[in-house]
Amino acid sequence: MRLYSYWRSTAAYRVRIALNMKGIAYETVPVDLVADGGRQHAPDYVALNPAHLVPTLILDDGTPLTQSLAICEYLDITNPEPPLLPSDPVQRAHVKAAALVVAADIHPVNNLRVVQHLGKTFGATPEDKAEWMRHWMRTGFDALQQMVRDDTPFAFGDMPGFSDICLVAQYYNARRWDLDLTPYARLTEIEQNCLALPAFDAARPENQPDAQI
Amino acid sequence: MRLYSYWRSTAAYRVRIALNMKGIAYETVPVDLVADGGRQHAPDYVALNPAHLVPTLILDDGTPLTQSLAICEYLDITNPEPPLLPSDPVQRAHVKAAALVVAADIHPVNNLRVVQHLGKTFGATPEDKAEWMRHWMRTGFDALQQMVRDDTPFAFGDMPGFSDICLVAQYYNARRWDLDLTPYARLTEIEQNCLALPAFDAARPENQPDAQI
Incomplete structure (x- = not known):
């Protein structure tokens, strides 16, 4: 998997923690939110993330997932251990x-x-x-x-x-x-x-x- | 169930839709967000919702649930039909x-x-x-x-x-x-x-x- 991330983005930070907790190896692709007026606005990035935000997680088949909570929940469903949410x-x-x-x-x-x-x-x-x-x-x-x-x-x-x-x-x-x-x-x-x-x-x-x- | 709601709150509106879709009868308890500086700040309401926000859903056993997305997801898990989320x-x-x-x-x-x-x-x-x-x-x-x-x-x-x-x-x-x-x-x-x-x-x-x- 590839994670489009920015070191100071707390939304990206959430996904990094979840990936690490699940033991999933990933490649970091930095998106500098401050350089050049914000590289999250570059057309090739917006094609992956129409909201112009980080993070974006690229699955092994190339599917882009956006929104940190949706991504963390995807990781929790597809990699149940350790659970991030109670079952009750x-x-x-x-x-x-x-x-x-x-x-x-x-x-x-x-x-x-x-x-x-x-x-x-x-x-x-x-x-x-x-x-x-x-x-x-x-x-x-x-x-x-x-x-x-x-x-x-x-x-x-x-x-x-x-x-x-x-x-x-x-x-x-x-x-x-x-x-x-x-x-x-x-x-x-x-x-x-x-x-x-x-x-x-x-x-x-x-x-x-x-x-x- | 009882729903603490305000007619114009779009977060409460979400929960009202979900309850209706699931066919769950509920009692509306209005919380006027503009009267008296906002009745969401009244101590008896804050005891149910520490964030001073609507909605709050009170389950039949008295448990208060807060945050509209968490409530909608609870309703979807406990009342699976019709589903609000795909299983994939x-x-x-x-x-x-x-x-x-x-x-x-x-x-x-x-x-x-x-x-x-x-x-x-x-x-x-x-x-x-x-x-x-x-x-x-x-x-x-x-x-x-x-x-x-x-x-x-x-x-x-x-x-x-x-x-x-x-x-x-x-x-x-x-x-x-x-x-x-x-x-x-x-x-x-x-x-x-x-x-x-x-x-x-x-x-x-x-x-x-x-x-x-």
Whole structure:
């Protein structure tokens, strides 16, 4: 498989973690979201991903899959071990809901193109943009911390899953934009337990071939 | 079951469609998102939905489920007919990806609390807010129209499913905010085919007990 990825994209980060957890080898194809006005807008990439976003996963038969949650779920169905979601429908809904607090309520509102549009439309300064991002992370994390369990190493049990993947990726942005994490001791504990695992560590932005650090 | 809903919430609209498609009777509990600064912030509601958002579905045993996509998926697993998602993993990923273009890329960026925050933070006028919403709908619909099939009554086949549900709900907002739908003839065709079905028609905002029209 080939993963079109950008080291700092938290959506791509989610898929990298899922691929690593499933033990699936893949080739990284970097898509630089900032060079040349954004290489996600290049016609050959848009042919694979009409939304002009990363990630895109190319299956071995050439089929492109887009949207990180749809990709992670595909990987979970086709490679059931270790499971990323519980089989019980109610527990599964709780894990999915926690994942969506990050993947729907926080991340899209803070996406690069959204903060770029804030600058273009409202003259938002770099500090305005950072505070915008922190605002939505606080809003989401306040909810998320009440949704996860408080008696398990990971968000919902003894193994990490869908919601842990989303949490860890979002935490990269939280640290990048200097969010005060003091109120989120439980979320930080989950992040640290995840990052101690090789599957998460290898997926970290700074460990990618296109990292610029 | 009880559904905490607001007539104009497109996330609640999705769940109403899914419940109707599955033939599940439910009681609507209106949550007025605009009265009194927003009744989604009332402590008794936040105890059910820590994210301060609608919808929340209360199961018969009292369990609250949140996040519309997680709820729709719960309903699909526990009530398999008619299916909202294909069983083939690749086809399922395509349907999910199209749904997420609406549910992640468009809707959260246009959510009521986000446009309210634009006003508070950047002094956005009502027209600024409407153009913000139209911008993200155009961006998402441009992608979505390339992702759906063009040879079927519904987005991916002869029966509506997950992505049709998200499309129809978002189209309510598109019409509300006067988006020019001329470029989206295929999406409009899918919307019209869906709204001709009783399950979709009964879920329309204007057919809800709390509609203010």
